[in-house]
Amino acid sequence: MTVSIKDIAKAAGVSHSTVSRALSDSPLISAATKARIQRLAREMGYSPDALARSLVMGRTQTIGIVATAITDPFIAEVVQAIEQTAYTHGYSIILTISNAEPDREIAAVEMLRSKRVDGVIVTSSRIGSLYREHLARFGVPVVLLNSHREQSGPYTFSVSMDNQHGGYLATEHLVRRGHRRIAYVSGAAGSSDSLARQEGYRRALEEAGVSVDPALIVPGTGRAEGGERALPRLLDLAEPPTAVFCYNDMTAIGLLRAARQHNIAVPRDLAVVGFDDIPFASYVRPSLTTVVQPKKEMGRLAVEMVLALTAEEKNEGDPISNVVVRGTLVVRESSG
Amino acid sequence: MTVSIKDIAKAAGVSHSTVSRALSDSPLISAATKARIQRLAREMGYSPDALARSLVMGRTQTIGIVATAITDPFIAEVVQAIEQTAYTHGYSIILTISNAEPDREIAAVEMLRSKRVDGVIVTSSRIGSLYREHLARFGVPVVLLNSHREQSGPYTFSVSMDNQHGGYLATEHLVRRGHRRIAYVSGAAGSSDSLARQEGYRRALEEAGVSVDPALIVPGTGRAEGGERALPRLLDLAEPPTAVFCYNDMTAIGLLRAARQHNIAVPRDLAVVGFDDIPFASYVRPSLTTVVQPKKEMGRLAVEMVLALTAEEKNEGDPISNVVVRGTLVVRESSG
DNA sequence: TTGTAGGCGTTATCAC
DNA sequence: GTGATAACGCCTACAA
8 A cells, every 4th residue: 555666666667776766865866867756756655664674774773772661750861862862863762661570671672672673772770690691692782771780791881870979979968967877768679779879878978987877778669659668767766867868869759758747857857868850859848959860961872872882883893881970969958 | 693584494404484384383384393493493592573574464563652752750651551551462662752843743753654653642732734644644543642633534543531521620629628719820822631621620610600710820831830930920910819720730830839939838828739640749748639640541542542443444444533531630738 | 284486665786 | 877686584375
């Protein structure tokens, strides 16, 4: 039903290769026929078949994304940045959402391989050994965005945040405000991002001559409920904290909500600092002091890395690309 | 480099059609060779080329999404629901983000057509006449999700919210709480969703015997800033409102923020109701009374509609599918 | 039960 | 400049 290059050829009384040349703006063709055929194509409502083209070209102009969830505002911004810069480079995006389920991630990767994407960007939590095996034999560049990889290997590259630095910034800020008993609410169990932020927290405390009290480090989930459940545990401590650094903004927001229910005034009774700077951080009450992750930049870098890597494959170069970006602190009401 | 069906055929000493049959689990093949070839395929790391398959089958098992932005929490949830149910049906998603720029939307649609998606779901604001011309000659079903279409046509179907009903619910709630001067902060200029919600607002007021004061209807943008800018205009009124119904939650959240700066206590001085029930509605302070849009259901319905329509094409049936879903009111702190 | 041949819509390499 | 012809990797009659 759809009109192909051959249909145009027939209508124009030329061969299909002439049509192909005319449409790809080839130099070796007379200006007259080129114009004639291009007009004809437009009139007939021709749409080039990207499948056929990709089949012969060996490129799909498509990048796959494996994300855990796009309802997470942080991921939503990153994915949006990825789509935008991919678009400016003439690429489109196949989006898969895994819910952090390993089976789902494996299925996603297999599907992306079948659809012959030119590269993959992964924004999932951890890359298990099973999973990475699938990534390894993919044959196209895979860029991990803020995703920890257990060990490096071929075809895996990364764009990541300097989490330790961010954790340091947040904690140092609280120390400067005079706090000594500072808690940390972690992310999901085993999250390496969380561990790194915690390490920055530890370093800042040490530098300030404050010893780290393990009781002040309580587990969260990376979601709001994690912060909500963490607060009562902190309040029940023999010596409760006067400030708390949260793994991310969602955790902090959950904690703020719990604080309200417990009649804890923020920041007077408890100072709070988050991480990410999601759009809502400035809309909650009190507005949230947080560490800004350069989300747009990270998305952009990931795409550019994928494109650079696909271009270099032939050059047999093997640049272990692992870009690390740094965040900044934005001070709002929640930290006093 | 990647292993094809022919490579397996060579390794197995059979023809490539036998391999094709074995891998597609065809009945007309001996169980022995089938098993042998399937094992071989696994060992050789075979990945079927979806491009080649789609080329011959005429289907890509792919659905295109045209969204304005996924940083909008409402859209993020809908898109996520679309991806999830598409996955369960064996489909994947090409995501495009338009920023509501017409050029971008047209480019997106052309690209989706080239990539031969089996259907398209549009979650954009309005479908202009230029744009819809592109959609019309697409040749595959296009489902508009909460997107107004200026006129119906072939190949365009819809899943939409009963906005008037929602607006009615919100306003009636405020009326019941004893309010008489109730404002409405609209969405982006010309948004038909906003107009419908406003119509529900009008109906509820009329039923309560309250005359509609045009001064109480102020324009917003659909984003937080819109609500932020709307509040001062309402306060400057000779007779300010005691309650306000906002086009959506983001608008309401912006308005809440402005209220704080103006020392207006919510809900004591001003009751506020939103629309959407985005996840954050329950985390802002005060938490937001709002009209729940069944986002997951809408995403699911849109996918199922696309699939049903692609299946029916051959049946030459022409079911004008326009599903309308209804929301419910969830009462929280912001309305007293 | 298996192999052969043709075609899906392109691009690319030859000749003419 | 233009036209055959052969790929790309797969599915599917039709033949054997």
